[in-house]
Amino acid sequence: MPDLPEVLDASEAAALDAHWRAANYLCVGQLYLLSNPLLAVPLEPEHIKPRILGHWGTSPGLNLLYTHINRVVRRRELDALCVWGPGHGGPAVLAGSWLDGSYSEVYPDVGRDAEGMERLFRQFSFPGGVPSHVAPQTPGSIHEGGELGYSLAHAYGAAFDNPGLVVFCVVGDGEAETGPLAASWHGDKFLDPVHDGAVLPVLHLNGYKIAGPAVLARLPEAELDRLLRGYGHEPLYVTGDEPLQVHRALAGALDKALEHIAVAQRIAREDGVRDRPHWPMIVLRTPKGWTGPAEVDGLPVEGTWRAHQVPLDRVRENPGHLRQLEEWLRSYRPQELFDEHGRPRPQVLACVPGGNRRLGANPHANGGLLTCSLPLPPLEAYAVPVTAPGATLHEPTRVLGGFLAQVMADTRDSRDFRVVGPDETASNRLDALYAATGKAWQEEILPTDEHLDRDGRVVEALSEHLCQGWLEGYVLTGRHGLFSCYEAFASIVDSMAAQHIKWLRTARTLPWRRPVPSLNYLLTSHVWRQDHNGFSHQDPGFVDHVLNKAPEVVRVYLPPDANSLLCVADHVLRGRDLVNVVVAGKQPCFDWLDLEAARAHCARGAGVWEWAGSERGGGPPDVVLACAGDVPTQEVLAAAQLLRRLLPALAVRVVNVVDLTRLFPAEEHPHGMPAAEYDALFTRDKPVIFAYHGYPWLVHRIAYRRTGHANLHVRGYKESGTTTTPFDMVVRNDLDRYRLVMDVVDRVPQLGEQAAAVRQSMADARTRHHAWIREHGTDLPEVAQWHWEG
């Protein structure tokens, strides 16, 4: 134990201990009790929940921290948020917010009295109630405690651009074994002491994860110390199992850490010293299941892995366990903590701050309360001029970069917009951003470096997990952002995206949670253009992944060109409570739509491109060529052009889909098209050849209920990946123009013997391609120089 000043007098220590005991009591109550919450009568089996589901192990430590963070928030008038990392931390955080009154404010039926306490107990791990983990339903939280690994990244995301905020982050020793958490310790290399708030990590070592010891908890002390200092931190240790001594040590450590933070911020902000501070952190080492039963059925429990779940099981059936539970509950002396109406006594609440300073009521944890709309510039200034479809080429993401740079410039003062990415901002052609801001960087800057800035709002770490976690923390605290990512590597954060979607789905059902800015992905460097990276970089499956999740939250856009990407970006940056996935290329791409046309097209989400087809008014087309994505759009247009030349009598309709979710039936997705609209667009009975950017079966999975589904033939990426040219990639996956024409002639019955000739000429073209590429290593000139002839 390092020497820390004695900061608590006896009465303050007693008050803190009372709050802690109250919280512990409330946790045990949540695990076990259906009724009789104040033990007004001796415990009977019928007071016990029929199914005891929950975890005790982590709660006493979290309660201790809630108690002590209360104290410092109140004393120092901190604006503070806490991210609770450990799994099964729900009961503790619920207890803390019930005690500080914020729980009853958002759930008035769970009042801060005996009746409310009974409801609090009953709802826990109960059907229709609340889960064992910290969740959206938990006031004061921005962090789902179920899937471990993201607490510290969330904490840094919350601290970015919130200079007045202190974000406490409790990291469990189980969670600390995960990869994302292990990488998150380096967040300090990206945190600006001037423009960002502070993160105070508390590594809570209670020794065990689920069934075994935790790696960090068992490290020799010196080795752990080296590790944490190697992460850049100045650790403060609080160790013990004697409450009063731990109260004193923890209060001293928190005071010291917050003083250290204040000094570091003052040095940076007032003295202008720009060295990276060695931020403090706390290592809290207390027994797992502390204050719970020391022994059960002759086996040690407190302080061992056996304290992880419920220390006493089968309490309804086992009178000994029932008695032991009652002793355990009474060991907290509830009559000292709650009055006869179940209201916490004044001593219990002595440490609790007021109003919005309460951890359960801090508005940063309900970020929509603080959200301002982004200042989005008019698109006219960034749109590319299009005199005719396909006459010019632009790199769509580069065009987008100009627009984003203006957003970045216009948020210079509000500092509520960030772009994150795994070191690919420039590779993804968004480097115009660097005219408006730099890359956040707190390590040494060398003369040869470019675009590094202490206060940059582009954040680049070669970890998709960190990018995702930071951005989640940023948007959940009410700010805006974009994650630019190689398409294939978005699946690294599949599970994080799923949890964020779950969070939003649940948050939307809670009237007290205000809508937060959407989480926006820009997936680029996509499957069709991995010319040298090859197969490992070819994976369009992130879209499939998110479309399995809550439809009220998920949107997917595949803008076909630069102007439509601008329109989509403008739209998604205005959104709230959504996860938007935008797939767009960075390679030169034909400009099909001028800004006005792009606006109209993106507003519809899917529509006929009359200028590209060969319909002649009136009747239905003979065939529909549909496309979604930039490369499929080009191939469809090339196929349409071939068909116009080879089969001039054929009435071809070209449909482009920007918003993929429009294909869903209206009952399955809020953007889903009504049947009449779908049928009008795609016909009820004509062949539809659909060139899709990703896995073709996704379109079937979306559209299988459509009337014309039997006539729908989808081409897309079918995992025929390799190192090759752009056109060879589409040939290998049968998405090329020649194949699409073959698909048409194979499916339009009235073509007769014309079909065979066209088919043969297309097969010849493919043969020509194979020969050319073998010889030259490039695409056929007729493909490389192709352009739309209107």
Added chain:
Amino acid sequence: MPDLPEVLDASEAAALDAHWRAANYLCVGQLYLLSNPLLAVPLEPEHIKPRILGHWGTSPGLNLLYTHINRVVRRRELDALCVWGPGHGGPAVLAGSWLDGSYSEVYPDVGRDAEGMERLFRQFSFPGGVPSHVAPQTPGSIHEGGELGYSLAHAYGAAFDNPGLVVFCVVGDGEAETGPLAASWHGDKFLDPVHDGAVLPVLHLNGYKIAGPAVLARLPEAELDRLLRGYGHEPLYVTGDEPLQVHRALAGALDKALEHIAVAQRIAREDGVRDRPHWPMIVLRTPKGWTGPAEVDGLPVEGTWRAHQVPLDRVRENPGHLRQLEEWLRSYRPQELFDEHGRPRPQVLACVPGGNRRLGANPHANGGLLTCSLPLPPLEAYAVPVTAPGATLHEPTRVLGGFLAQVMADTRDSRDFRVVGPDETASNRLDALYAATGKAWQEEILPTDEHLDRDGRVVEALSEHLCQGWLEGYVLTGRHGLFSCYEAFASIVDSMAAQHIKWLRTARTLPWRRPVPSLNYLLTSHVWRQDHNGFSHQDPGFVDHVLNKAPEVVRVYLPPDANSLLCVADHVLRGRDLVNVVVAGKQPCFDWLDLEAARAHCARGAGVWEWAGSERGGGPPDVVLACAGDVPTQEVLAAAQLLRRLLPALAVRVVNVVDLTRLFPAEEHPHGMPAAEYDALFTRDKPVIFAYHGYPWLVHRIAYRRTGHANLHVRGYKESGTTTTPFDMVVRNDLDRYRLVMDVVDRVPQLGEQAAAVRQSMADARTRHHAWIREHGTDLPEVAQWHWEG
């Protein structure tokens, strides 16, 4: 620079430098040259590739390591494998294996001569050629270098149970920012110095990731040192940009590290000291793009981020760049390195070991060469007796645990079987394993701990990334294993699984790569039984994810009970070159099939359960009730029983699907059913109500081409998750028995007014459920006590 002994004499240093220069030359050649590989004539534009795609930055450092690892392998007669972590490391490893001759052995058309050199150059990043990353095509590799983060976990996996092996692992400083890599440093807490081999990490700091500096490279030296020692390592530093000095320092550091490893192993193996060694590691700090152009167009390149990709672009078009490229190539003095036939001169090859000691030829990197079949015990000893369907209940994974324990016991000597998992082996009911082995653990062991063993072959770290990475390394080096995981959290490794599937798909096309044991997932604690964890733990999407990938590699099994799980496990543990996903519950589940019936059923993968239906010979059924997964199977059987009582005249067929991929058309998956078989099973025109374990649209995505698809109605998990009882979960997702009966009566036309009455009674039952659960928090007695009545 620590003081290291001078270990190289001048001639050895010169030989090493020659090898290194040769490798560097070969890398530049791969990036740029289409022909004229030996610079027999001055470079002309037509010698240059039309598209220059590749990365130079990392190559010189990797080449240096290949050179020096050659030296120590040869001198010490090491059995050594190298995992090359940095992205775009392809050219270096190809150069090394071309030089050691192993490349030409597996690719005889790329001989170790001028003609072969030209082919080596041409194929790189060329259509139909090899990617920029280390890949399955690369001899000596078990590690795809494309998606970063997994090198060190692969290295540990390869070292487990290979006591004679040294696994060098080169970690790039970009990769080191990823979460999985950050967690992987703790692999030393699981590596047994007695039964496992050694891992020697080489952290290669060249300063930059893609466009910016790397976090670890810019740390102050003391902070980096603390971090690496905090990970448990003893770091040795090699820093420099003067080749001779670096050769000397690196040779000394490698000697010292290998000596250190030998001593640590001797102390553990001979002296029986069981303290965790502080294994050595090397920090190699050399300039990015070392020996490349110092400046291009007036801007610094060597040693900066500008050296990441090709230092000289547009070489065909820019005569200055062409000249500079020629100077660069000639700076390696190729005439000293290769004879006039392009064969490496003896000095170049002086450091190269022979035969299987060559890094490109080590059999561990082609693990199928070393694979022995697992000794699988007869299932009879583990199967549960089933006198009648549904008469008894067992926890399927617990039954499996007994079988796995025997496999574990029977591999005590061969040590070629491991079970990995994120600390859930016991939670997943596989704790019988602990009778045969313990959990691998090299940290302190306390008296209260259970099942921890220095040499345990259950490996538990609370990181799905580590579990996956270790198991990949283990199976790719020819051993067997199983990853037991909470279903929802398998998606944490979505991208890793996809890369492994890609690896296997490619490896299967390479005749020289021998089949390796399959990678097996046991997904349990599944979506339907997250009674207290709630929504965050409910996600069946991993199956959807893998089914998007190469069908020749992916298999998915949903055994409905304990005996069928045994049969599936027995099958998947015999497999090669596959990724098998087995989804099975850990909660008590009715035993439907005795061992014989389970064997027959699993062999077919899908079949009619005649005993469960009400068909009476001859004609087709009126309706098919299909199911896949343990919970859906129970609901379908309960629905069948209800139908038998309520509508005794209705001919109901019950079909159970164990092998989900049997539903694919035969053209789309090797296990896909021919149309005739599918139609015979599901009928061509009768309503099929399919109760599926996961997202219902997956079944449509698989079966949309089937004749009877329009009559297929699938129920499954539709993201209506929450904290609740098992039956309430199925009700919320419309997968419950009552809803299934309603689905039947809604779809069988001939029921007439009977339909309305049955429908109403089912709706009443659902209402009864809702009322009961609100009141009691448990499932209806009629559901909780339900059993099959035959």
